[in-house]
Every structure is written in C-alpha cells, then in structure tokens.
Amino acid sequence: xxxxxxxxxxxxxxxxxxxxxxxxxxxxxxxxxxxxxxxxxxxxxxxxxxxxxxxxxxxxxxxxxxxxxxxxxxxxxxxxxxxxxxxxxxxxxxxxxxxxxxxxxxxxxxxxxxxxxxxxxxxxxxxxxxxxxxxxxxxxxxxxxxxxxxxxxxxxxxxxxxxxxxxxxxxxxxxxxxxxxxxxxxxxxxxxxxxxxxxxxxxxxxxxxxxxxxxxxxxxxxxxxxxxxxxxxxxxxxxxxxxxxxxxxxxxxxxxxxxxxxxxxxxxxxxxxxxxxxxxxxxxxxxxxxxxxxxxxxxxxxxxxxxxxxxxxxxxxxxxxxxxxxxx
Numbered sequence: 001x002x003x004x005x006x007x008x009x010x011x012x013x014x015x016x017x018x019x020x021x022x023x024x025x026x027x028x029x030x031x032x033x034x035x036x037x038x039x040x041x042x043x044x045x046x047x048x049x050x051x052x053x054x055x056x057x058x059x060x061x062x063x064x065x066x067x068x069x070x071x072x073x074x075x076x077x078x079x080x081x082x083x084x085x086x087x088x089x090x091x092x093x094x095x096x097x098x099x100x101x102x103x104x105x106x107x108x109x110x111x112x113x114x115x116x117x118x119x120x121x122x123x124x125x126x127x128x129x130x131x132x133x134x135x136x137x138x139x140x141x142x143x144x145x146x147x148x149x150x151x152x153x154x155x156x157x158x159x160x161x162x163x164x165x166x167x168x169x170x171x172x173x174x175x176x177x178x179x180x181x182x183x184x185x186x187x188x189x190x191x192x193x194x195x196x197x198x199x200x201x202x203x204x205x206x207x208x209x210x211x212x213x214x215x216x217x218x219x220x221x222x223x224x225x226x227x228x229x230x231x232x233x234x235x236x237x238x239x240x241x242x243x244x245x246x247x248x249x250x251x252x253x254x255x256x257x258x259x260x261x262x263x264x265x266x267x268x269x270x271x272x273x274x275x276x277x278x279x280x281x282x283x284x285x286x287x288x289x290x291x292x293x294x295x296x297x298x299x300x301x302x303x304x305x306x307x308x309x310x311x312x313x314x315x316x317x318x319x320x321x322x323x324x325x326x327x328x
Contacts, residue, residue: 024083027267031072035248064211064248066099070099071249077103080263080265100153102174102181109125117230121164127163145216217293218249225313226313236255238256252266257272295317299315
C-alpha cells in the first residue's frame, strides 16, 4: 500500500481521509466485472466478425478495452480495488501478465513515480531523455512503448537490472517474475504453433498493440508539460472527459486527486477531487485528450522538452487556471 507521506494532509482533515479510504469489495467487483465482461463481449463479436469489414471495429474495441486494463492493474497495485489484499494481488498478477507488464516491476516503478513525481532522477515513470517532437510521436504511437515492454521483460529475465528506482533488495523478485512471464509466453507460443492456432495473436496481441495510441492519450496527459517541482497540485494534471472514459480509465481522469491521496479508492476520486477544489478555491490543472495533444505537439514543434523551464507549467489549456497553488 502506498505510504501515507505521499498525501497532502492539509487538504483534508483525518476523519474525511479515513472515510474516503474505506474499501468496498462490491464496488471493486462491479468495476472489474463490467470491464472484463465488456472484453468478453468484444471477443465474441470479434470472432463473429472474422472475414467481414466489421472486424476492424470489433478489433479496435477489443484492443482499447485490453489496453485500459492497465487502469485496473494500477489500482490493484495500490490495493484499492478490493478490501482483501490477496484478491488485489491475484488480479494484479493476471492482468500484468496480459499487459506484458509484470506486476511486481510495475509496482516498484509506479511507487517511485508517486514518491518522486516529476523528479528526472528518481521518478520511475520519468527515467528517460527529454522529448523531442520525434521521440514524443514515437511514444504516442506505441512503437517505443512496446519496444520497452518486450525487451524490458526479456532483459530482466536475463538478470540485467538497469532501472535506478529498483532497489537491490527488490531485484530478485523482479527477475524471478520476468522469468516466469517469459516462460509462460514461450509456452503459449509453442502450444499455439503445435496446434496451428493464432488465437493469441488475433484476440490478444494484435488488438492490444495496434490500439495503444488510444491508451497513450491518457498516459501522456497526466504530467507532461507541468512543473517538475515537489508540488502535486502543480506537477499533475487531471483529464476533462465524459462518464464513459472515466469508467474505462477506472476514474483516473481525476489524476490530481489520486496523486494527492493515493490511498483513496478509484470510485471515490470525484468526491475527493471536489473537496480539493473547494479547499484551493479553483480547479486543478485539467485538459481534454485532443486539446492536450494539439498543445504539446505545437510546443515540441518549437523546441525540445528540455528547453522549457523545469519549474513552470508550459502546456496549458486555452482558458487555463489563473491561480498558482503553493505546496502545503
């Protein structure tokens, strides 16, 4: 579970935070069942659509639903989906296998991201070179994303750890997990070749790889173009969107609220967001998917990410927030 020190306590009193932190197996099962049920429905429709033009639509829907399972994995790593720790872990491992994103590795990386948000040296999700327009578009397309996923699992399975956020005492479990994943992926491949079946490619890998750009719309909006200072309200962005996308993302469009109090379950993030905005007297940073992409591509067309001020917000909505929220 995320350490409590990652929160901003002065935004809520202890009784409010305690109430918001309460888990619900019912809410967790409803969200999980609805997401997995939608995937199953798309699998059936995709099978019936084979040989017709409808296969593009069913494949697109299936791939998007598979990619956004990462939102479930993310919440499961935080232990906020189910009240039972073991249930969170089991589902997290199964989904991590599906996403080619091993659960233990992802959890280590993601917790470093929360602890050191926007710190170039220690943020687990920011250990990269500053974007140029080309490298950003490659990441947005999913090309370099999948390269990192595939080769990262393979490299760690060989026992090679290069990630600075993985501590020495965490290396063994990350390596073992990667080896188990590689063994299972290889077994699937061998069995598929023996059975002359491409089901795994048709209903899993191809839809997921080809629709990654849709998932990247959410992944890229959450921190890029914001301040690199230690202030969650200035270095994290929420997403302006609709109820369907919020369901698909497991309420992660309320991203600032999540980063401020990571222990609060996904289904209470709107309530938390409203309390935060009431407290600060204005909106947290928020943009829409397309609005953000237009602005960031425009800015990167002018100069590389590293040439913008590190402690300033440089990707803002047209009618952006006018107040600056100082850290508590």
